[in-house]
Amino acid sequence: MTARLVLDVGGTKMAAAVVAEDHSIVDRAVLRTPVAADAETLYDAAVFVLHAALAVAAVPVDALGVGCGGPMRWPSGEVSPLNIPGWRDFPLRDRLAEEFGLPTRLSNDAVCLTVGEYVLGNSRSVGNCMGMLVSTGVGAGLIIDGRLVMGASGNAGHIGHVVVEPDGPECRCGGRGCLEAVARGPALVQWAVAQGWRPPADGEADAVRLAESARAGDAVATAAFRRCGEAVGTALAGAVALLDLRTVALGGGVSRAADLLMPAVYDAFERHAGLEFVRRCRVVLASPDAGLVGAAALFDDPWWPAVTDLLEQRSTGADHGVRTPLL
Ligand SMILES: [Zn+2]
Structure with missing residues (x-):
């Protein structure tokens, strides 16, 4: 073997x-x-x-x-x-x-x-799917019309830096109000602490303890996960409208708090997905491996x-053509 x-x-x-x-x-x-x-x-x-x-x-x-x-x-x-x-x-x-x-x-x-989900068969029936990691960071990969999309610099799929709150927190990328700045694990904890949440038994303030608090009925902890899920669902609705995706698979730390996050993800997605082809997209949890x-x-x-395509474009200069400025 x-x-x-x-x-x-x-x-x-x-x-x-x-x-x-x-x-x-x-x-x-x-x-x-x-x-x-x-x-x-x-x-x-x-x-x-x-x-x-x-x-x-x-x-x-x-x-x-x-x-x-x-x-x-x-x-x-x-x-x-x-x-x-x-x-x-x-x-x-x-x-x-x-x-x-x-x-x-x-x-x-x-x-x-994203590739793993496809290979394992979870998204195989559809050539238009997105895999999304919601964890310490937030990112995505895209398969469109059966092809993996890499983009001009190989960085396509950075959904974590799509803006979900224009006046939201500063993001480590240099922007403001990015999905990642709202929905990454440490951002949930930071938000909850700012709202008065404290970890039980003087433990470390982290996402695991925040989830424990939410499951025990703590209102601030519950609201922190809801806020994260809403931001993810909002960004998803935009991505699906832009790209006409059939399946979105969510993985990373999100899977360990799916009970707390997914209802809010679905609520926000439903609220923002107006068009019929957007509403048809399935949002599921990715396989752990x-x-x-x-x-x-x-x-x-x-x-x-x-x-190969990208390298050929670069060697022929096709990707570096002179752009006419719009303004
Ligand atoms: Zn950002």
């Missing part, structure tokens, strides 16, 4: 796995992301978790697929995840390719989630050929 090694880098955890040809997970390892660490410490953590997954799986691997939070240079794979300040233009793809001696491909973590499976699938034909 030939399998693939994969890494999923998030703002909360780094997950590595060995994924078999049938998309099953042979073995996996998980490490808390040392999110405040410098570039080399972060890199060492990534290498460590990959070796841990390889060691327990004990099967040969022929490639390394990586999903990482955006933005990034793609396909070259220098990453600058907003959630991980220690990495700015960090050459993660090249470093890992050299370290492991494997063909290595890197894409956005939400793109991997979709991101890992999708990172392995980056080596399968339909999920990378757009690179």
